[in-house]
Amino acid sequence: MKEKLGFWSIVLLGINCIIGTGIFGLPNKAYAMIGEASVGVIIFDALLVISIALCFAEAAGRFKVNGGPYIYAKEAFGTFFGYEVGLMxxxxxxxxxxxxxxxxxxxxxxxxxxxxxxxxxxxxAIFSILFWSVVNLMGVRSSKIVNNIVTLGKLLPLFLFIFAGIFLFGKVDTATLAEGAAIASPNGNTLVEAAILFFFAFTGFEAIGIAAGDMVDPQKNLPKAIVVVMLIVSAVYIAILLICMKVLGPSLAVSKAPVAEAAGVLLGKGGKSFIMTGILISIIGINMAGSYTSTKSGVALAETGLVPEFFLKTNSKGVHYNAVLASMFGTIILAMSGSFAALASIGVIVRFIQYIPTCAAVLIFRKRDRENGIKYDGFTIPFGSTVPIIALVVSIILLIKAGIATPHKIVYGLGGLVVVAPFYRFSKERMQKMDEKVALGGAN
Structure with missing residues (x-):
């Protein structure tokens, strides 16, 4: 029997998808922009992102197949919308x-x-891509073990840093720190810029549901895991920012490696080296998460007929090896071409075509339940429609603000949606046939 991800493995996968290297360099950027107001902004952002994550949690409780936001969009808005979200x-x-x-x-x-x-x-880079592909080909058990180890490896330095910041601050000498730069009083523009900066540091949670088919009882475990992941990540981010501000003071604004430098003050050279090791482990971990979730995206598309069933062929470990190999070769080609940097500009649109439809989908699913007399007994966001509406409005506002700040990214993203649209007709017949299988209970 194929081994699956239990609750805590899902939580660790979610943390690995979110915490990369950004948090290690984020405190100085935010502090340089808005000073001590960055604490209020990161708490505000955490609450906003949690509201969006709650929508993902409720939507996830309705499905036990791979796909995440792709499946939510498809079921709420139709196959074409799902096609755009899934392929992108x-x-x-x-x-x-x-x-x-x-x-x-x-x-x-x-x-x-x-x-x-x-x-x-x-x-x-190529060795890393090949290595993680081999790990994925070895089955869910191997991926689970490696992901758990790597994620714990990236969390250990962060928890040590937080522990040291709580218990050792006030017992260390900060007199040798560099002088800080002058911080302008925050205004509306800088507050919004900082909010967008922090917001993208929280992203990645949307990828967790993509691998629902590899999870134990995803309709029960996935919603709870998403909530736990966001609470842990939010607490870690806020604690790191507060400790960096308290330890480094005004010098935080000019620090090049704030977490490592603060660790050096608290724990000496050994502490700084430990954090630098943690940064490296975080980079390794985010590579693992990227390899796993990108492959599952392809599998989800094949399971609903969007791409050929060729990608559903499995090896003796139950792994969809053609999907793994397709993602691997595509990644190697992009890495070698160097064109990925420009292509990454579509990321803003891709993020929000997952957030906005998922938040709206929660409202649509609830409306359908009422119309059909269905009592949904899965995870439900409290306070009625308030949280989904707030999450939806916030997502739209952030997309508009991001578009104003970097209009070329919006243009590239919309261009990507337009480019893939004509190919939908080649997939439509396959999707209809696969939907018939699902209706008959032949696919799940």
Missing amino acids: KWLMGIIGWATFAVFLGNRLALVFPMFDTPTGRMAI
Whole structure:
């Protein structure tokens, strides 16, 4: 019998999907923009993101198949909308994985100078892609074990840092810290910029539901796991920002590695080295998460007929090996071409074509339940429609603000949606046949 992800493995996968390297460099950027107001902004952002995540949690409780936001959009708005979300999600997953792999190559080249050449850095990136593909081909058990170890490995330095910040602050000498830069009083524009900066640091939770088919009782465990993940990540982010501000003071604004420098103040050189190791583990971990979720995106599309059933062929471990290989080769090609950086610009649109439809889908699913006299006994967001509406409005506002700040990313993203649209007709017949199988109980 195929092994599946239990509750805590789902939680660790979610944390691994969110916590990358951004949080290690985020406190200085936010503090330089708005100073101590960054605390209020990150708490505000955490509440906003949790409201969106709650919508994902309620939607996830209705399905036990792979797909996540793709399935929610398809069931709420129809196959074409699902097609756009699903295909763009798979593409963005591959682009993201290529970005992570190249970033890993660049970082490891700094640690091992013999690889500090274009060929050496690319060799590391390709080896990473191949390695994680092999891990995925070995089955869910292997992926689960490795993900759990890597995620705990990235959390350990962060928890040690937080523990040290709570219990050691006031017992260390901060007199040698650099002078800080002058911080302008925050205004509406800088507050919005900081809010968008923090918001994207929380993203990644939307990928958890993509692998629902690999989970034990996903309709029960996935909603709870999403909530737990967001509470843990929010607490970690807020604690890190507060400790960096308290330890580094005004010098935080000019710090190049705030968490590592604060750890150095609290724990000495060993603490700083430990955090630097944690950064490296985080990069490795986000590569693992990218490889796993991008592959599952392809599987979800094949399960509903969007792409050929060729991608549903499995090996002796129950792994859809053609989906793994397709994602692997696509990632290698993008990494070697160097074009992923420009393609990554579609990420803003891809994020929000998952958030906005999912928030709206919750309201639509509830309306259908009422009209059909169905009593849904899964996870339900409290306070009626208030939270989904807030999440929907906030998502739209953030998309507009992000579009104003970086209009080219919106143009690229919309362009991507237009480019893939004509190919829908080639998939429509396959999707209809697969829907018939699902209706007959032949696919689940």
